[in-house]
Amino acid sequence: MANRNVLTEALDYAIPSTVPTHWYNIAADFPEPVAPALNPQTHEPAKPEELEPLFAKALVEQEFSTERWIEIPTPVREVYSSWRPSPLFRAHRLEKQLGTKAKIYYKYEGVSPAGSHKPNSAVAQAYFNAVEGTTKLTTETGAGQWGASLAMASAMFGLECEVFQVRSSYDEKPYRRMQMEAYGATCHPSPSDITEAGRAMLKEDPDTTGSLGMAISEAIEVAVKSDNAHYALGSVLNHVILHQSVIGLEAIEQLKEAGEEQADIVFGCAGGGSNLGGLAFPFMGLNLREGASTRIVACEPAACPSMTQGEFRYDYGDVAHLTPLLKMYTLGNEFVPPAIHAGGLRFHGMSPMVSHAKHLGLLDSIAVDENTTFSAGLEFARAEGIIPAPESTHAVAGALNYVKSGEARDGEVIVIGLSGNGVLDLPAYGREIERERNQK
Amino acid sequence: MANRNVLTEALDYAIPSTVPTHWYNIAADFPEPVAPALNPQTHEPAKPEELEPLFAKALVEQEFSTERWIEIPTPVREVYSSWRPSPLFRAHRLEKQLGTKAKIYYKYEGVSPAGSHKPNSAVAQAYFNAVEGTTKLTTETGAGQWGASLAMASAMFGLECEVFQVRSSYDEKPYRRMQMEAYGATCHPSPSDITEAGRAMLKEDPDTTGSLGMAISEAIEVAVKSDNAHYALGSVLNHVILHQSVIGLEAIEQLKEAGEEQADIVFGCAGGGSNLGGLAFPFMGLNLREGASTRIVACEPAACPSMTQGEFRYDYGDVAHLTPLLKMYTLGNEFVPPAIHAGGLRFHGMSPMVSHAKHLGLLDSIAVDENTTFSAGLEFARAEGIIPAPESTHAVAGALNYVKSGEARDGEVIVIGLSGNGVLDLPAYGREIERERNQK
Numbered sequence: 001m002a003n004r005n006v007l008t009e010a011l012d013y014a015i016p017s018t019v020p021t022h023w024y025n026i027a028a029d030f031p032e033p034v035a036p037a038l039n040p041q042t043h044e045p046a047k048p049e050e051l052e053p054l055f056a057k058a059l060v061e062q063e064f065s066t067e068r069w070i071e072i073p074t075p076v077r078e079v080y081s082s083w084r085p086s087p088l089f090r091a092h093r094l095e096k097q098l099g100t101k102a103k104i105y106y107k108y109e110g111v112s113p114a115g116s117h118k119p120n121s122a123v124a125q126a127y128f129n130a131v132e133g134t135t136k137l138t139t140e141t142g143a144g145q146w147g148a149s150l151a152m153a154s155a156m157f158g159l160e161c162e163v164f165q166v167r168s169s170y171d172e173k174p175y176r177r178m179q180m181e182a183y184g185a186t187c188h189p190s191p192s193d194i195t196e197a198g199r200a201m202l203k204e205d206p207d208t209t210g211s212l213g214m215a216i217s218e219a220i221e222v223a224v225k226s227d228n229a230h231y232a233l234g235s236v237l238n239h240v241i242l243h244q245s246v247i248g249l250e251a252i253e254q255l256k257e258a259g260e261e262q263a264d265i266v267f268g269c270a271g272g273g274s275n276l277g278g279l280a281f282p283f284m285g286l287n288l289r290e291g292a293s294t295r296i297v298a299c300e301p302a303a304c305p306s307m308t309q310g311e312f313r314y315d316y317g318d319v320a321h322l323t324p325l326l327k328m329y330t331l332g333n334e335f336v337p338p339a340i341h342a343g344g345l346r347f348h349g350m351s352p353m354v355s356h357a358k359h360l361g362l363l364d365s366i367a368v369d370e371n372t373t374f375s376a377g378l379e380f381a382r383a384e385g386i387i388p389a390p391e392s393t394h395a396v397a398g399a400l401n402y403v404k405s406g407e408a409r410d411g412e413v414i415v416i417g418l419s420g421n422g423v424l425d426l427p428a429y430g431r432e433i434e435r436e437r438n439q440k
Numbered sequence: 441m442a443n444r445n446v447l448t449e450a451l452d453y454a455i456p457s458t459v460p461t462h463w464y465n466i467a468a469d470f471p472e473p474v475a476p477a478l479n480p481q482t483h484e485p486a487k488p489e490e491l492e493p494l495f496a497k498a499l500v501e502q503e504f505s506t507e508r509w510i511e512i513p514t515p516v517r518e519v520y521s522s523w524r525p526s527p528l529f530r531a532h533r534l535e536k537q538l539g540t541k542a543k544i545y546y547k548y549e550g551v552s553p554a555g556s557h558k559p560n561s562a563v564a565q566a567y568f569n570a571v572e573g574t575t576k577l578t579t580e581t582g583a584g585q586w587g588a589s590l591a592m593a594s595a596m597f598g599l600e601c602e603v604f605q606v607r608s609s610y611d612e613k614p615y616r617r618m619q620m621e622a623y624g625a626t627c628h629p630s631p632s633d634i635t636e637a638g639r640a641m642l643k644e645d646p647d648t649t650g651s652l653g654m655a656i657s658e659a660i661e662v663a664v665k666s667d668n669a670h671y672a673l674g675s676v677l678n679h680v681i682l683h684q685s686v687i688g689l690e691a692i693e694q695l696k697e698a699g700e701e702q703a704d705i706v707f708g709c710a711g712g713g714s715n716l717g718g719l720a721f722p723f724m725g726l727n728l729r730e731g732a733s734t735r736i737v738a739c740e741p742a743a744c745p746s747m748t749q750g751e752f753r754y755d756y757g758d759v760a761h762l763t764p765l766l767k768m769y770t771l772g773n774e775f776v777p778p779a780i781h782a783g784g785l786r787f788h789g790m791s792p793m794v795s796h797a798k799h800l801g802l803l804d805s806i807a808v809d810e811n812t813t814f815s816a817g818l819e820f821a822r823a824e825g826i827i828p829a830p831e832s833t834h835a836v837a838g839a840l841n842y843v844k845s846g847e848a849r850d851g852e853v854i855v856i857g858l859s860g861n862g863v864l865d866l867p868a869y870g871r872e873i874e875r876e877r878n879q880k
Contacts, residue, residue, distance in 0.1 A: 011532045082529060082825055089522060092451045093596065111551050113825030115863065155822035156533065175615065178866035181873050182818060182827050378622060382595035385522055385553030387622050423555065423863055426618035433621050 007156050008130050010074035018085045018253070019077050024245040026281040026353060027238065028068035029288045034238070034356045035327035038314060046324045053224060054231045055239075058128040062239035070242065072124075079123045079156060083112045084246060088254035091416075094383040102408035103260070104399065106416040107251045107279060108386065114179070116389060116420030117275050118149035118234055121243035125232045126153035136160035136229040138222045140190065140215030142271075142346050143169050143391065144176025145420055146234030151185035160229075161185035164192065164218045166346065167210035175424045190215035197221050197320045211336050212272075212347045217320035235272025236317060236326070236351045244278020251415060252282055260413050262286070263294045265402070268417035269394035270298040270307065270365065273351025275419040281353070284362055296363040298354065299398035301373070304337040306330060306350045307358055307365035315349055328355040345391055366398060373397045374432035377422065389420035390428045447596050448570050450514035458525045458693070459517055464685040466721040466793060467678065468508035469728045474678070474796045475767035478754060486764045493664060494671045495679075498568040502679035510682065512564075519563045519596060523552045524686060528694035531856075534823040542848035543700070544839065546856040547691045547719060548826065554619070556829060556860030557715050558589035558674055561683035565672045566593035576600035576669040578662045580630065580655030582711075582786050583609050583831065584616025585860055586674030591625035600669075601625035604632065604658045606786065607650035615864045630655035637661050637760045651776050652712075652787045657760035675712025676757060676766070676791045684718020691855060692722055700853050702726070703734045705842070708857035709834040710738040710747065710805065713791025715859040721793070724802055736803040738794065739838035741813070744777040746770055746790045747798055747805040755789055768795040785831055806838055813837045814872035817862065829860035830868045 027034060036045035051060045062070060072080070091104040098104075109117035129137060137159050141147030147163040154161035163180055170177060170189035177187045190210050191198035197217040201208060208214070216233070223231035233240060255263060266283055268276035276298050286292035300307055307329045315330040317323035328349045331337075335348040350358075357363050377393035379400065380386070388396055399416045402408055422429065467474060476485040491500045502510060512520070531544040538544075549557035569577060577599050581587030587603040594601035603625055610617060610629035617627045630650050631638035637657040641648060648654070656673070663671035673680060695703060706723055708716035716738050726732035740747055747769045755770040757763035768789045771777075775788040790798075797803050817833035819840065820826070828836055839856045842848055862869065 007533060007536075011536060013530065013532055078532070079825070090453065092453055092518065093447060096447075096451060113821075113827070113861075119825070152821075152825050156825065175863070175866045178870065178873070179827065179863065182821055182866065182869050184818075184822060378624075381553075381592075381622055382624060385519070385559070385592050385596065387553070387619065421553075423615070423619065426615045426622065429622050430618065433618070 007075050007079070008127065011078055013078070015077050015081045019081050020072060020246045020249050021077070022069040022071050023242045024249055024282050024285060025065055025068055025070055025242050026285055027066045029285050030356065031288070031360065034352050037324035037326050037352070040316065040321055040324055043325065054220065056128040056132045056134060056230060058132070059125060059239045062242055063237060073127060076124050076127050080246070085250040085254065086111050086247070088251055088258070090258065091384055094380060097383050098403055100403045100408060101410035102403055102412040102414055104403070104414045104416065105255065106418045107247060108418045109247065110386060110389070110418065110421030114145065114149040114152050115424065116145040116149065117244060117247060117278060118146045119153060120246055120278065121234065121240045121274065122146070122149035122153040124243045126150065126157040126159055129230050130157035130159055134159065134228060134230045136162065136226055137232045138162045138219040138229060139232045139234065140212055140219045141165045141234065142212050143425060144173055144179070145389070147185070147187065148176055148179045148183070150232055150234070151180040151183035154185060155183045162222060163187045164190035164215040166190055166212060166215050167208070172427060173424060179424065190218050192218060195221045201319065208336065211319065213317065213319040213333050216318040217322050220318070220322045235274035235347070236349065238353055240274050241277035241281065241351055241353050244274050245282055247278040247417070248280060248282030251279065252286070255413070262292050262413065263415045264412045265295045265297065266415045266417070267297050267299055267395040267398040269345065269391045269419060270300045270350065270354065271345030271391060272347045273354035275417055277351055277354050279417040280363065284357060287362070297398055298358070298363055298365040299394040300365060300367050301345045301394060302367040302369040304331070304346055305367040306348060308367040310350070312355060312359050317349060326352045328352045329358065345394070368394050368397045371432065374429055376400045377429065378432060386418065387422045388418055389422040390425050392417070392419045447515050447519070448567065451518055453518070455517050455521045459521050460512060460686045460689045461517070462509040462511050463682045464689055464722050464725060465505055465508055465510055465682050466725055467506045469725050470796065471728070471800065474792050477764035477766055480756065480761055480764055483765065494660065496568040496572045496574060496670060498572070499565060499679045502682055503677060513567060516564050516567050520686070525690040525694065526551050526687070528691055528698070530698065531824055534820060537823050538843055540843045540848060541850035542843055542852040542854055544843070544854045544856065545695065546858045547687060548858045549687065550826065550829070550858065550861030554585065554589040554592050555864065556585040556589065557684060557687060557718060558586045559593060560686055560718065561674065561680045561714065562586070562589035562593040564683045566590065566597040566599055569670050570597035570599055574599065574668060574670045576602065576666055577672045578602045578659040578669060579604070579672045579674065580652055580659045581605045581674065582652050583865060584613055584619070585829070587625070587627065588616060588619045588623070590672055590674070591620040591623035594625060595623045602662060603627045604630035604655040606630055606652060606655050607648070612867060613864060619864065630658050632658060635661045641759065648776065651759065653757065653759040653773050656758040657762055660758070660762045675714035675787070676789065678793055680714050681717035681721065681791055681793050684714045685722055687718040687857070688720060688722030691719065692726070695853070702732050702853065703855045704852045705735045705737065706855045706857070707737050707739055707835040707838040709785065709831045709859060710740045710790065710794065711785030711831060712787045713794035715857055717791055717794050719857040720803065724797065727802070737838055738798070738803055738805040739834040740805060740807050741785045741834060742807040742809040744771070744786055745807040746788060748807040752795060752799050757789060766792045768792045769798065785834070808834050808837045811872065814869055816840045817869065818872060826858065827862045828858055829862040830865050832857070832859045
């Protein structure tokens with residue numbers, strides 16, 4: 001790994017002014033504060049220092065911050081500038097095919113080197129850790145988008161990276177493991193036999209397909225037991241949602257440039273909440289601060305419907321109860337979702353910030369079934385060229401249903417959060433393609 | 441396929457002025473004309489009408505044109521605007537790691553929906569065919585980048601698409617087939633048993649790994665025998681090189697914007713010549729017309745070294761001798777390259793235009809071995825985040841060797857043609873990753 005740790009100091013080149021300079025923190029604008037995370041043992045509000053064994057200090061500070069704007073360090077902006085601002089496209093061809101007079105835009109995060117929005121937080125987390133002297137990061141991953149992103153960011157900042165990937169995704173999507181390895185990371189299927197937590201889960205059910213909750217337990221265990229290592233989470237937590245706010249901040253500026261006064265409705269896919277929160281919260285901030293009226297629709301899988309079917313209560317983020325208790329919409333931490341293809345949405349809970357917004361009535365949520373999502377994904381791909389990630393197809397399906405049902409007004413401005421491309425998830429489309437072929 | 445054929449008329453929205461309006465045709469600036477293609481039966485110069493059974497009239501006209509600038513139709517520019525201008529990045533992090541004071545830029549075509557430069561021609565070819573009433577396109581593909589691109593373009597313009605993929609790539613890279621299918625195309629491994637040409641090749645060698653030359657024969661046979669069908673070629677021919685000129689045209693403008701007077705040296709990978717020609721010819725045009733002095737280096741695989749080891753003579757583009765005879769650097773049309781991972785470079789010949797430029801001394805060529813290319817690809821990926829396509833790693837390796845050998849001057853402007861990303865070619869990196877692991 002010699003010669004890699006070159007990026008914690010700014011290279012000091014001119015970064016385009018369209019790359020955001022600050023992250024936006026919606027905690028500053030919520031009408032009521034988010035319920036605090038609780039210590040898993042004492043059930044008292046967790047203190048910052050209790051999170052420091054797991055996370056870099058700067059990240060813990062962000063986790064608790066109620067500052068509205070948090071400056072993005074130059075080395076992070078430098079890396080961002082390789083793909084940010086990500087494009088906001090008008091879906092002209094899709095509109096034409098749908099015969100709609102609504103204006104459909106999509107904010108496309110698949111141009112990042114890892115193919116999704118996940119590097120927005122991975123780069124920030126790797127940076128703050130590298131600055132504070134961490135030498136290794138551990139994490140979990142579902143579909144592999146987060147794992148690949150952290151692997152990439154770790155390579156850039158000279159960190160070792162060890163990833164636990166939910167077994168169903170590990171088995172079904174070998175390219176993601178190869179992608180992590182190309183960036184120099186190690187990847188294990190979870191549950192694995194190299195952690196106590198993993199061995200206990202395997203003992204209980206040797207054939208388990210795994211879950212994000214299980215993989216989190218394993219990654220935390222390895223981080224805690226290693227020297228100089230920290231854990232990194234790709235969604236759910238406040239600091240992750242914060243980093244993702246660049247998506248929505250850019251989209252607001254890009255809509256203005258395109259001559260739109262505001263977005264009327266925003267569709268985002270929702271798993272742990274990082275893409276949805278990143279895209280939607282800056283719009284929600286305008287609703288709260290400036291009286292804008294953008295409607296926000298979280299689209300989650302019918303097979304893992306935390307917001308539409310879950311309860312709003314305190315729950316653990318993982319199966320082994322190593323995480324703080326978080327107040328969120330949850331299906332229960334023991335919930336093992338079916339092995340749906342949108343691995344990134346297989347989480348039993350939902351970001352406390354997104355949950356809070358839902359509880360306050362600041363956003364709507366809908367559940368979409370798998371066939372509908374892949375069919376929408378193919379329709380989108382053949383018009384716009386981009387094959388959406390299975391996660392992103394939930395937002396696409398939400399928007400397409402909205403337009404096809406006739407709900408959309410002429411001239412209405414619709415924004416779809418296209419969180420990533422699906423080129424490494426193509427087998428997930430297989431069943432839908434087969435179904436199409438049989439219909440011919 | 442109903443409701444898809446919507447794009448041959450312009451949608452008439454504002455296209456950014458940075459999307460090129462014309463293709464550049466180097467035939468106008470060559471000091472001597474390119475040797476004509478010969479009719480495969482008569483060995484007389486082929487006439488335009490002889491190519492019309494295979495290609496749309498507009499494309500045949502471009503094939504023979506010596507006009508310098510050819511206007512890009514609005515519907516093609518509209519599709520281009522989904523990813524064009526493609527970014528020209530300065531490789532700040534790579535420079536820092538190399539400790540060089542040369543300035544390394546890379547022109548990145550992997551942001552296209554299909555992940556490579558191939559859609560630049562696929563969209564144009566599908567458009568001109570759709571306008572002239574073609575209902576089906578057939579083609580060959582190596583690594584699958586061209587096949588996926590033509591599948592995408594065909595979906596957009598409402599055409600059926602049938603692809604013959606070199607068997608070694610078909611077997612090794614299943615995701616590419618799925619990508620073509622996601623766009624609605626059909627994909628066969630080549631040689632197949634559904635064409636006469638394919639059956640003859642299988643009879644001769646049932647275990648053949650295939651070649652682009654074989655796949656071309658099959659695709660042409662199907663096109664000729666189908667009603668209303670045309671064949672599409674992803675490289676080699678003049679009109680394909682023409683369409684790819686958007687790469688170099690943009691790069692010249694983008695370098696100016698970055699404050700550079702000119703590129704000192706351009707490294708491109710060379711298989712059939714479309715990416716190299718597309719990137720390099722606009723620079724070469726400035727050399728020829730305006731006395732610029734950009735050096736151009738074609739980087740080809742040591743395993744398929746048409747320019748560094750082949751002869752400059754007339755040869756067929758395919759194994760069954762269905763194509764016109766082309767004057768080019770060739771290893772002989774019966775040459776079957778080893779199953780190297782950079783499937784897109786497995787062609788026995790080289791574009792007549794690129795060959796002509798080489799013969800006139802307007803460009804240099806070097807051969808790079810496979811280990812060097814993948815090792816350079818990983819070095820690039822870990823610094824810049826992007827995992828280059830195996831084809832592109834040849835250009836990366838050429839540039840890295842140049843810098844590491846100490847040949848590059850301080851302040852020298854180096855441009856690498858990064859023709860695509862390698863996310864769908866990750867297994868190709870496997871051996872290099874394994875080698876690294878064993879060295880640890």
